[in-house]
Amino acid sequence: MDVAFIIGPAGSGKSMLTSALAYYLDQRRIFYATLNLDPAVEDPSLHYNPTIDARDWVKTSEIMKKFKLGPNGAIIASCDILAAHADKIKKAISELRADILIVDTPGQLEVFAFRPSGYEIFRTINEIEGTRSLILFLIDPFLCKSGLNAILSVLLLSSSIFWRFQLPVIDVVTKRDLLPSEELDKILYFLENPSAIFDELKEFPVRDIALEWEAMVAEFEEIFARKEIIAVSSETGEGIADLFAKMQEVWSKSGGVET
């Protein structure tokens, strides 16, 4: 089974991309399944009907009431509860025998990426025999618009996701239908050429550290630059075929993860 974990900051378009990929695979009669791992999502904003749904085991709204928690505490608690059901999620996935599994992760990236419960679910899914996994790291162009330093921080977040999961990462710029093409091209240019960010940013509030980073990015541009980035719109479907072709290429090259 080929698995794609969709990871990205809140609102970057994970659920919508899951839906767009599901539509694409459906049209091509490919045997796929979707897994919603977000216990907090409320239905109208899910955009698709998941094959397997975390909310069958835990719902954040109920955890808020039951334990009198605020939204953040309830999201963390519900993901911890979900992790206790990781084996059931694994069993449900195994029984499907789908060729492709698209995994939509919780709204808040840090819950899945950085807390032990998210990692436990990730690890358990990867125990399924014959699994080849990759990560789609979503880059919301609206986060990049707030400044070139923001683009740099997004690049580093993508690297951080690589180190957390140690799987191939495909970087995907979302919502391309919402940006004029010159703005999108500019964002893609800096994502592909991070050294150019330092050429543009002449004034650094913390100059000595910024200059050290400049030297490091220049030296290791190959690591920081996102050369094979793909821009998609989950609204219009633009770029989805290119993305799926890239996913197939990465799956075919990868032999699965050590668990």
Ligand SMILES: Nc1nc2c(ncn2[C@@H]2O[C@H](COP(=O)(O)OP(=O)(O)O)[C@@H](O)[C@H]2O)c(=O)[nH]1
């Ligand atoms: N126009 C447009 N809106 C998008 C696209 N992707 C996501 N959105 C919108 O962005 C918001 C957040 O998307 P969602 O998939 O729920 O983000 P998530 O928190 O990462 O799962 C929603 O209002 C979506 O409708 C896109 O490609 N085009």
Ligand SMILES: [Mg+2]
């Ligand atoms: Mg979502």
